[in-house]
Ligand SMILES: [Fe+2]
């Protein structure tokens with residue numbers, strides 16, 4: 001069961017159970033292309049995370065904050081390296097990985113945000129976006145492609161720690177800066193985090209499930225994150241932002 005109490009059972013029409021395909025297994029062109037697309041998407045997310053946090057190694061307001069950010073940057077970079085190395089085992093040089101990723105309007109939008117982020121945005125990012133990333137990666141940890149599943153299982157332990165660090169980080173920063181600036185950042189990033197999962201069901205949804213490369217729809221993953229996110233927002237003493245549009249796209 002995941003955080004939303006949803007079953008993580010393998011669907012009956014899944015042709016490839018978790019960790020059933022290896023590098024030397026016969027692979028259909030459809031399987032290889034779909035796997036490479038999902039791995040390229042993950043590589044993008046990991047690289048984007050490390051690029052977002054990296055400038056704050058020098059800009060974060062205190063020694064401890066800089067140390068924590070530095071640690072997260074190193075780990076995100078290592079997640080990126082792991083996934084591009086897996087792609088290179090499949091014949092894709094690391095610097096060609098971006099040409100395999102899906103196009104989504106969200107990607108350029110993410111890049112626009114980076115230069116204008118403030119410290120409170122970074123704090124909210126560790127609290128919220130790393131948690132959202134955890135639920136996006138959770139399916140990959142049960143992927144039919146064994147080398148990827150094992151790599152993501154290891155990354156997930158670090159992602160969980162990032163999100164837990166984010167929770168502590170937020171509580172400390174609320175003491176230092178007061179609640180208001182962090183509530184404002186939450187109001188901005190809550191919508192962003194919910195939109196990260198995309199439409200309820202992606203157009204490749206059935207293929208992903210049949211090939212054992214995902215187990216839940218975008219909506220199921222978003223639901224798991226939302227339940228967990230609301231609980232943590234309340235626990236830390238902030239208010240869950242009210243939404244004007246309560247389904248994708250959220251605003
Ligand atoms: Fe990561």
Ligand SMILES: [Fe+2]
Pocket residue numbers: 049076130133158159162
């Ligand atoms: Fe992370």
